[in-house]
Amino acid sequence: MAKVLMKGNEAIGAAAIKAGCRYFFGYPITPQNELPEYMSRELPNVGGMFVQAESEIAAINMVYGAAGSGARVMTSSSSPGIALKQEGISYIAGSELPCVIVDMMRGGPGLGGIQPSQTDYFLATRGGGNGDYRLLVLAPSNVQELADLVMDGFDLADEYRNPVMILGDGMIGQMMEPVEFKNREGKTIQKKDWATTGTKGKRKPNIINSLYLDAEELERHNEKLQEKYNRIREKEVRVESSNLEDADLVISAYGTTARIVKTAISKLEKEGYKIGLIRPITLFPYPYDEFDKIEDTCKGVLTVEMNSGQMLDDVKLALKGRMPAYFYGRTGGMIPTPEEIVKKVKEILGGDK
The missing domain is CATH 3.40.50.970 (Thiamin diphosphate (ThDP)-binding fold, Pyr/PP domains)
Structure with missing residues (x-):
């Protein structure tokens, strides 16, 4: 098609x-x-x-x-x-x-x-x-x-x-x-024997x-x-991840924010930084186990969201205190830019390469 x-x-x-x-x-x-x-x-x-x-x-x-x-x-x-x-x-x-x-x-x-x-x-x-x-x-x-x-x-x-x-x-x-x-x-839609479709005198009523x-x-x-x-x-866990093995820093983001993050990662990689990505596709169930793949040499995980840090709680749970959890967000309908994310990463990692 x-x-x-x-x-x-x-x-x-x-x-x-x-x-x-x-x-x-x-x-x-x-x-x-x-x-x-x-x-x-x-x-x-x-x-x-x-x-x-x-x-x-x-x-x-x-x-x-x-x-x-x-x-x-x-x-x-x-x-x-x-x-x-x-x-x-x-x-x-x-x-x-x-x-x-x-x-x-x-x-x-x-x-x-x-x-x-x-x-x-x-x-x-x-x-x-x-x-x-x-x-x-x-x-x-x-x-x-x-x-x-x-x-x-x-x-x-x-x-x-x-x-x-x-x-x-x-x-x-x-x-x-x-x-x-x-x-x-x-693709057939499965039969729903539990549905309230009327008994026609052939079965007991279904109660929902x-x-x-x-x-x-x-x-x-x-x-x-x-x-x-x-x-x-x-x-049912679904997640997209990349470059977790030897990352200097991992960024976690979901939805449209993750697209902006990918642009920022591309910019950072051109400057010599090794940046990993964890993009949860299912927010429930959350891909906690994916964070276990991050090497201990990583400096931490930066969560980027268009809020004040709501997914950050799940990232902290996933990390189990193993490394620092950082946050960058914009609120009120403001959208973070790749340049803002690059700046935040450099602040965490100590400046330009």
Whole structure:
């Protein structure tokens, strides 16, 4: 299939439809509005349904209903809207329902601004709703990977009966790049015997619920969820890394920030520095073991983010105190430049070669 030049937000919609998504429920918010616009135009052409809900809260509960019927369903929003969805996301995770949730992050806290940011890392990886639940969190760094991970996201959601979050930002949502969509021929959506599709008098009713009034029963349910999250940790870690063996310094970044970091690394290598890279593609499960590959001669790990240091906590956990953890970030929608990252690396390593 030929590559097509597409805006990131629209590529998400195209990938979702190719993956079998037939229902979208959402509410407008910048910088992801091109996605619901695309879905409103294209879903009816494949027998699907687009609904602009009266609020983000209504949208996520519509997702709950559609997911419960076994349909492939998606919603999208940006940071303040995702915050409003948190109760519903907790219900969906507690009820073990598959769906894909797209978060195109913007600056915060509160309403913040409409520029790109990475301030929802805590929300996505630690859960903004109540209870001990987890989402699979996928962090693409370009439009091709964005489309690929959306398709993978629907498969992962079905496999684990769990919500999957695509964590992007306003930059990847608005940029245009060539994208080629995976061939889905022969790919079947697994049968969902648990779905509430009506019994027709042939079986007992399926019950989907996250309410357990008996404490022992709720504990068993939580233990079952934790077993599932441990399977996800064992099987689904995705990471890109390079030059960890003899690095003077390793930089860790995800999403679009990692692209800027790669440019900085290229500049530094031309000046004789040995710089490694760890780019988590899954933020949950997090690639902690990848950091064990860093040699003890390394001067430390620099985390670069468009926030005040949220992934830094996971980097510190991964390093286990073995070496220093440094941080460089921009906030409020400001984007770090390769030159700023080069300067920070030289400060850590003691100046020019």
